[in-house]
Amino acid sequence: MTDLVFAEELPEEAPAARAKPIDPWVVMIVDDDPAVHQVTQLVMADFEFNGRRLQFLDAYSAAEARELLRTRRDIALVLLDVVMESEHAGLDLARYIREEVQNNHVRIVLRTGQPGQAPEEHVIKTYDINDYKEKTELTKRKLITVFYSALRSYRDIMIIEQSRQSLRRSIDAITRVYDSQNLRRFASAVLEQVAHLLGYEAQGLCASRISAYAASHIEGRLKVLAATSEYSRLLVDEEVESLPESVRQALDRALSSQASYFEELCFVGYYRSSTGNESLLYMVFSEPVDAQARELLEIFCANVAITYESLLLREEIQDTQRSTVYIIGEAVERRSKETGAHVRRVGELSALLAEAVGMKGGDVEFMRQASPLHDVGKIGIPDRVLNKPGKLDEEEWQVMQTHARIGYELLNKSDKRILQLGAIIAHEHHERWDGQGYPRGLAGDQIHIAGRIVALADVLDALVSQRCYKEAWSFDDAINYVQEQAGKQFDPQLVKLLTERLDLVRDIYRLFPDQANP
DSSP, rough: OEEOOOOOOSSSSSSSOOOOOOOOEEEEEEEOOOOHHHHHHTTTOOOOBBTBBBEEEESSSSSHHHHHHHSSEEEEEEEESOSSSTTTTTHHHHHHHISSSOOOEEEEEESOTTTTTHHHHHHHHHSSOOOEEEEOOOOOOHHHHHHHHHHHHHHHHHHHHHHHHHHHHHHHHHHHHTSSSSHHHHHHHHHHHHHHHHTTTEEEEEEEEEOOHHHHGGOOOOEEEEEOGTTTTTGGOOSSSSOHHHHHHHHOOOOOOOOOOTTTTEEEEEOTTTOOEEEEEEESSSSSOOHHHHHHHHHHHHHHHHHHHHHEEEEEEHHHHHHHHHHHHHHHHTTTOOOHHHHHHHHHHHHHHHHHOOHHHHHHHHHHHHGGTTGGGGGGGGGHHTOSSOOOOHHHHHHHHHHHHHHHHHHHTTOOOHHHHHHHHHHHHHHOOTTSSSOOOOOOOGHHHHHHHHHHHHHHHHHHBBBTOOOOHHHHHHHHHHTTTTTTTHHHHHHHHHTTHHHHHHHHHHHSOOTTTO
């Protein structure tokens, strides 16, 4: 059995690789004599280097050349005349290319019919050009030599530049993958960054088979974590057979051999962690992957495998922590005879409001995990008070109010961030915006934002839930009450944010419907 986790559309077959023609070398001729353009292009019409032909750009003045150079970064060679609209137009253009456009890749060959206007020794020393030729000496053979020399130099420079850019992209890609907060985002980031890293058009999927160490309930099953749009409708059947035949065969080959492998247009990465977790990366490319890209991909994926292992361990710790918080919260619920999913709903409502006020992703998750501890202090409240079916008398009410202080003292002993936040929430979630709450009578912004958020989430859920002392309210009646209490019991801005997101609030109640009436 295989879990498949994404949505959209599935092609009938694996994406077909499309043959992509090799781009030509771009050569710009800058000369005010049209005959020079014609002769050069005629002589070099059949020239080819490294399997690539030539594409010519024509500029009949330095001004025209400047316009082209502002928009083109793929020019490999400039054949440049010196005397055009001015005696030094070509030399000024050479300086413009290097200093203003800051293009140090293009090769510049100066061609002059008036060598006395620009002496060779002076020009080579003063200007950043790559060759100097008099037009009278440029026979076909010498012109071909110039092209080979210039294009070979340009090719090598671009290889060095691409390697530098690849290293930068590799570091950036690994960083982005490492910053993923969960396995799903991690897998999506891997797919995104591989295509970015190699600069190829690519489609693919990322899958894992997790051992009992990380999640025993899916032991031995292949779980697809993410996929590009070509494979994204696989959720429909939830079977490995839903994968295109070519993909299944590729994954089976990697799993059986326990090794990564390349084909001309395909890469399947296999990684096994020290704890037995297996991960697979399947990529199909629009053009062949060269040796340099393969090496880069292998380095990247080796780092990804390390990150994957760390993320699995982190998720297990976070899941354990989250489960512990819910167990504690639900234990308090049961003691107060409140069945259902109150603590989970308060957690989700709190996370929703935390995101609405602009908290970052990590802080939103802390709110989700800490808010279920808001009533943990009720473990210190006697049953006769906690579960009294009617209204509490003055003495009982005083006892009930102590649960805020008890919860704070329990949680504040820890230096862990979630429990510290839980301590604040336990202490302040019964404070009121108008200062009439307890235990300290704080008002407005004196109340921590986490306390204000949970105060609203807790009351809303308490109203729509059945309790020993009341029947459940309708969702609409509860929202009306919350709106009436904006600026009194609740932070008015939080009430506004809540009422702007009622569809999302209802979704939370559909997920956790116990004794709630949305």
